[in-house]
Amino acid sequence: MTDTQRYITVDDVSFGYEANQLTLDSISLIIGRGEFVAVIGPSGCGKSTLLRLLAGLVEPTRGKLTVDGQPICGPGLDRAVVFQDYSLFPWMTCRDNIVLALEQAKLGANKTERRQIALDFLSLVGLAQDGDKLPGQLSGGMRQRTAIARALAINAPILLMDEPFGALDEITRARQQDLLLDLWQGGQGDEKAGKTVFFVTHDVEEAVILGDRVMVMGTRPGRLVRDIQVTLPRPRTRMGSLQHPNFSPLRDLLLNELNLVVDELLLPGSSHGAHI
Template sequence: MNDTPLIQLHNLGFSYAGEQTLHGIDLTVNESEFVAVIGPSGCGKSTLLRLASGLLMPSTGEVLVGGKPVTGPGLDRAMVFQDYSLFPWSNVTDNIVLALEQTHPALSKAERRQIAEEYLAMVGLAGSEKKLPGELSGGMRQRAAIARALAMNSPILLMDEPFGALDAITRARQQDMLLDIWQSGGSLKKTVLFVTHDVDEALILAGRVIVLGVRPGHIAADIAVDLPRPRSREKSVNSDRFRALRNRLLHELDLAVTRQLEAASEVREGSGI
């Protein structure tokens, strides 16, 4: 891991329809870092990711990627959404091939197809190349989406609750797979910004967890996850350090939610007068 900043959010704020969802976000993600963003629902964590992706433009402040301001989506940032990274009318191979047409325009058709099949095999989808996304289970669809993001070979991966819609066992398998793939990346490790609402998921995967508070969304805590790498779920989960981090994160989240409830009751009392 090196300390070259890759994604920088400066004094980032976002308002929509008169309501401020994010305020004064300052965050630097270094190259090859795996950062999880966690927070109660409504804290603007998905908005944060969409700002980093360039799908949304900030109301205040700016997003820099590699030192350059972001003015829109780019192929240097591959996005994995919760359950819709693939077009339902194309089979999974064609979905990946379409992405590769954009990122690797110099390659031949056959080469793109071959890369697509390699990455599908890597996520355990060999044999399902010709399946439409709708013919796959939720977990398989997300694996295909991750295969697409990895095949694009973008230096940055932006993941918006990619396993949020999956059942517990499938989710654990996907986390293990992502962990293995990311850790085996060596010096070519992707920089990952990973939004989740699951404390364990954040601790198992990330090297650093950002806790967002609410009203408006702000950075409430920035916690280094100093569990040794390479990690495995088993080793991590059973360590005392994991339990300590877990308690600390839950405490921070609890504080964020309490403040939200207090703020909400103040508003209600205020409007009553």
Template structure:
């Protein structure tokens, strides 16, 4: 049975409309994330992906519904949930060690200076920055700054790592390297990750499950696609896997054509409380949708 860590239960986000009434960004979102899972969320701009992440972080509140983490409803920010944003958000006057140690001291305020620095140093080494502890952000490349951000998040040993397109501003080579590091670290530590991305290939490489959101306003979760690639996949070799192109084509087809039509005309039997779980190496897992199953099987062949 799934060891559920995150349970998103019917959340919605609404804002007052300029002409009166309300604009609903998303509504009736239901999602469960198991402990140790790496989940990527894909959807067009405007569907509320970042808003959902902010709600998970406790930085925003839903207009309806609730988010349960480890059996307790979220009521605000917590050090159990670390966020890595698109920008590194480092303190420019502190060194690499100082930036990470600042987070550690927030988590364990009664720890000694030696213990704080030891924890920070271990996290810095984990992201491959050993030897750069004394450098300040101005002396670091963009990729190194993001590594410090990851180290800072990992150093507080969060239950959940929330990532909002953390590699999007980096060049392709650096982005690929950090993706490999992120996957390695999360697999080794069993970290639970909820990540937003617009990059289909990034989601295919990193995620255990890929959540597809329809267009907004009024966005919903259309499908949860289980990644059929092996857990020990290597970035430069995944395109050789027989399931790779079926998965990639399915995701792109959704973004190009089905993300809007699904919102406006969901298939018969669709229940937002139980979004269909799609397995492209074996059809639809559960619950089956008669109108969608033939298309999914065709993509998988």
């Protein structure tokens, strides 16, 4: 395999908060440069823990994680993280949150330039007018867009997203998915700008709409069950994907894999209520 295909590797990684109770058991996976990987699984399967391992926020009990051949030791600005509704400091305006990240990433020559860059990225996500607002003054969707703007602004090659739209209502979530598709696909093709995304979600449709690949995780202990290629053409839109003939079979396959088809909560018609 070439280096491009083996950009992020997770090699036989196990993790447990307590000695004899594993949260993650022998996870191995390889992510290529520029790939969009969605990870899905029931709650408690350790998908967020896997993301925290990749972010360097926790260390594996066993095994090795590498990015571009280098072992992951601690968090780094080469991996931008978007959490579920808490990526921003509430005492800083949206713009200052981004300016701080830029400062840390040593981007922009001075304060004025950094403020301009921050504004540019806020405009990119449609928040040009809201830079001076505090995160608490924005809606959940706007906060997540700001968090995405910050992640993009520091120009990290890797985006780690931990259920970033999980707390949003249905319509807002759909819009954020389209925005993310737009932004990500806009950068692909360009070898340098193309970002590798690791996207954790509990929403089957979201995984199919966004991902090149969907990893299905099982629980107790957390492990990889299946790795499914999403055979939907790029560039995608949310609507286009939903209407594509390959969509339903993929979704059904995933639901089967999750062994949750029988679970009333995840039936398509009633799934909405479960997320709001």
